Amino acid sequence: MYWSSFSEFLAMGNHGVYVWGSVIVMAIAMIVEPLLLIRGQKSLVARLKRQLRAERQDNHADRSTPLQG
């Protein structure tokens, strides 16, 4: 271990702002990107399911109308 104390680790020899600024932005980017993808995938699946269900109902309706008429 190179550091003797945690505060020293945070200070990064007066370069803390720059080092942690890089780390935090990179971490945020690499967490947000997959989260957005998961959300996109989920909403796509939901949308496609809705469309599929709507299509089926249409088909049922088509078949049932002549009977009613």
Next chain:
Amino acid sequence: MLKLIVAVVARDLHLAMRRRADIVSALFFFIIVVSLFPLGVGPEPALLRQLAPGVLWVAALLATMLSLPRLFADDYRDGTLEQLALAPQPLGLIVLGKVIAHWLVSGLPLALLAPVLGLQFDLSRDALWVLTGSLLLGTPALSGIGAIGAALTLGVRGGGVLLSLLVLPLYIPVLIFGAGAVDATVTGLGAQAHLSLLAALTLCGVFFAPWPTAAALRIALE
């Protein structure tokens, strides 16, 4: 083969002459953009001399961009392009002819006009010569590379802005060597190396670019 290129060039020039207003507008755009810079940064001759190569070259890139969407759009709309693509002659050669014609109505007038504008920037006689020479050498590459972008964005919504987004990054080497040649003359270094590299870029640009352009046109026509 040469006959085909000449025929395409003649046809395109003929068509361009019917739209002289477009050519003149692009030239005036060039003049206006260049004239804005002294108004923006002040009339200090030393500063202007230093800025001149970059300003003139960047303005030339932008003026070339203006005329690029026209390169294939009219032929695409009236169906000529489809016939050209079906013709037995290689589409790449036809594209080469169109690129040459485009250069004759956009790059060449820019190069001839540039020394006049260079005078406004207090460039020396040598620098004016190199400026004209570098534009003559470099603008064919702009037409060639630009043709790829024009073909890719053919019939695509937001085509004009998209075209500049695609093409301007690819223009960077031409800008660097073109403006660099003038800059080297201004600062007293020789422009020789810059001009040779610029000529190499133009050769590559004009002779290789028509093939991806032809491929892009075929995709657009499908």
Next chain:
Amino acid sequence: MSNRVINWFKFASPQAFYPLAGKMIPWFWALAAVFGLAGLYLGFLVAPTDAQQGEGYRIIFLHVPASWLSMFIYLVMAFWAGLGLAFNFRLSAMMATALAPTGALFAFLSLWTGALWGKPMWGTWWVWDARLTSELILLFLYVGFIALQSAIDDARRADRAGAILALVGVVNVPIIYFSVKWWNTLHQGSSVSLTKSPSMATTMLWGMLLCALACWMYAIAVALMRVRTIILERERHTDWVRAELIGKE
């Protein structure tokens, strides 16, 4: 031999690849986490300080992997796009589309960390250094690719137009890099190099390699996630997607 070829082509169809990618994603995430933790441990906790640059040099453990990946992803993207164009493989064209945003993200991160490195080292946020400038142009190339593909509604045309742009870009990248370098040496003389430190300790090198591997695994995982969404979207009218959706209900 022929058996293996058939297996390969089996997974080249979106239908077969979709579940396979779903199974692979957790593994790449796990690898990314392991490599990332190990690399950051070495880089931030074990590696000694750099005599010349102080502690600020630790940014390179993030900056260098991001730059490498941004360039590497462009090459991979052009490779898949070219393959899709040449052989009409739908999946490889989709892969190219899936890689572009991640590549652009890494290009941005490389610029961001480069700027934060430059402030303490050079005293300014931005220097027109050859590497930074090329990275910026690379970001422009990614943006052009993404903009072109999203402007074209027809998926097939978008794939193929994007492929031509990516291939033209790949030919141009070395020319751009060379010209920027030439321009840089003329205008500035030699500046402090961003990545070369006079004596790179072995721990530093290992830390950097591990971080780069972590980014690589991350890029694969994310690209697979995105390609799954693209597959689902484009194949939504096929029977297998319908079966997949019903199975999930």
